Amino acid sequence: MDDTNRRGFLQCMAWAGTGLVWTMSGGVAASLPIGAAEAKGRGASPVRPFTFVQVSDSHIGFTKDPNPDARATFREAVARIRAMPVKPAFILHTGDVSQLSKPEEFDDADQILSEAGLPAFHVPGEHDMLDEGQGKFFLDRYGKGSRGDGWYAFDHDGVHFIALVNVKDLKAGGMGHIGPDQLAWLRKDLAGRPSSQPIVLFTHIPLWTVYAEWGWGTDDSAQALALLRRFGSVTVLNGHIHQVMQKVEGNVSFHTAASTAFPQPAPGTAQAPGPLKVPAGRLRSLLGIREISITGGGPPPSILESTLA
Amino acid sequence: MTRPLFAALAGAFAFTFAAAPAPAQPAPAAVIVKIGNFTFGPQAITVAAGTTVTWINQDDIPHTVVSDDRTSFRSKVLDTGDRFSFTFARPGSFGYFCSIHPHMVGKVVVKPR
Numbered sequence: 001m002d003d004t005n006r007r008g009f010l011q012c013m014a015w016a017g018t019g020l021v022w023t024m025s026g027g028v029a030a031s032l033p034i035g036a037a038e039a040k041g042r043g044a045s046p047v048r049p050f051t052f053v054q055v056s057d058s059h060i061g062f063t064k065d066p067n068p069d070a071r072a073t074f075r076e077a078v079a080r081i082r083a084m085p086v087k088p089a090f091i092l093h094t095g096d097v098s099q100l101s102k103p104e105e106f107d108d109a110d111q112i113l114s115e116a117g118l119p120a121f122h123v124p125g126e127h128d129m130l131d132e133g134q135g136k137f138f139l140d141r142y143g144k145g146s147r148g149d150g151w152y153a154f155d156h157d158g159v160h161f162i163a164l165v166n167v168k169d170l171k172a173g174g175m176g177h178i179g180p181d182q183l184a185w186l187r188k189d190l191a192g193r194p195s196s197q198p199i200v201l202f203t204h205i206p207l208w209t210v211y212a213e214w215g216w217g218t219d220d221s222a223q224a225l226a227l228l229r230r231f232g233s234v235t236v237l238n239g240h241i242h243q244v245m246q247k248v249e250g251n252v253s254f255h256t257a258a259s260t261a262f263p264q265p266a267p268g269t270a271q272a273p274g275p276l277k278v279p280a281g282r283l284r285s286l287l288g289i290r291e292i293s294i295t296g297g298g299p300p301p302s303i304l305e306s307t308l309a
Numbered sequence: 310m311t312r313p314l315f316a317a318l319a320g321a322f323a324f325t326f327a328a329a330p331a332p333a334q335p336a337p338a339a340v341i342v343k344i345g346n347f348t349f350g351p352q353a354i355t356v357a358a359g360t361t362v363t364w365i366n367q368d369d370i371p372h373t374v375v376s377d378d379r380t381s382f383r384s385k386v387l388d389t390g391d392r393f394s395f396t397f398a399r400p401g402s403f404g405y406f407c408s409i410h411p412h413m414v415g416k417v418v419v420k421p422r
Contacts, residue, residue: 173412175412215410215412274346
């Protein structure tokens with residue numbers, strides 16, 4: 001994809017009752033106020049341009065149809081990052097690092113990701129909570145400096161990043177879950193921040209209900225989104241459903257990412273949300289990474305999806 | 310419980326209850342619940358107290374079997390082909406779910422022997 005396309009194309013998805021309505025529009029992005037350059041106050045330095053990368057659902061340890069080697073495809077994803085003409089500031093991994101929370105799976109994931117030579121930030125997926133300690137391995141490895149079950153926030157060049165955990169203490173019949181402790185922390189974290197500061201929130205399970213029948217949503221996301229409503233630019237990045245989707249709701253844009261391991265079916269198009277069996281030749285066109293570009297004081301983040309094909 | 314459902318539950322197990330003369334306290338049959346396509350099948354079962362229920366994960370994605378109260382029973386993560394068994398000693402109704410995919414729910418109703 002050339003640079004014009006990259007800047008101009010923002011795939012926007014509206015969720016409309018029984019079906020999906022896809023539109024391609026550059027105007028969506030331009031309609032969002034940002035005023036980030038004026039951001040002042042607590043934790044808000046002027047926004048400077050930078051890019052970062054999102055990878056998701058590497059499922060290291062997965063060896064079944066349609067991908068006998070999720071390590072190999074994760075390594076290909078990291079090679080794409082290394083080859084980027086503009087060096088990203090860091091990598092966000094939005095969970096399901098491992099398939100079964102085994103130490104050797106985390107070891108391999110770390111080893112492969114380190115080949116990018118960039119700082120990396122993680123949030124857990126439900127596959128990273130499967131050890132006897134229900135997430136202890138993940139937290140020991142990635143949770144330094146985090147609160148509770150692994151949530152945290154940081155600032156980078158004027159943008160506020162929030163890592164939310166929505167895979168802990170899931171309830172029977174429910175979907176993703178943030179919980180009152182984390183919501184209270186989020187309220188405190190956002191208090192006093194200027195509404196003009198751009199926010200990037202990353203988590204594993206979608207914060208908007210993509211498909212309740214498959215649990216593709218977060219039960220208490222409305223409470224988190226209410227806290228974010230006053231901000232001019234909020235970008236929500238997640239994984240979990242192994243396919244690229246976007247939705248814009250007011251000043252909040254939601255982006256679910258491709259996996260680097262295997263695709264999953266579009267909502268309701270299969271009996272179950274298990275791995276989508278595709279021919280080997282097609283697999284890499286359904287896996288991918290995402291590059292997010294922050295433009296200082298200008299339009300909100302531009303998002304570039306690229307596949308491993 | 311209907312006969313066809315019971316036969317489905319018994320699965321591959323040889324089930325001779327109907328043919329044999331009934332002893333005073335017949336040993337409860339082993340009951341199988343298959344996990345496939347992100348569902349528990351059968352989704353609801355009724356068994357006699359003392360019955361051991363075994364769940365088998367036939368999906369290519371890991372699942373768990375966790376009682377709604379999280380304490381009555383709780384499996385480790387079940388990868389493809391893994392099993393979990395629990396013996397229901399006392400009567401009652403026990404809802405359970407997959408703690409990884411909580412939209413997957415099931416129920417075991419235990420009748421007195």
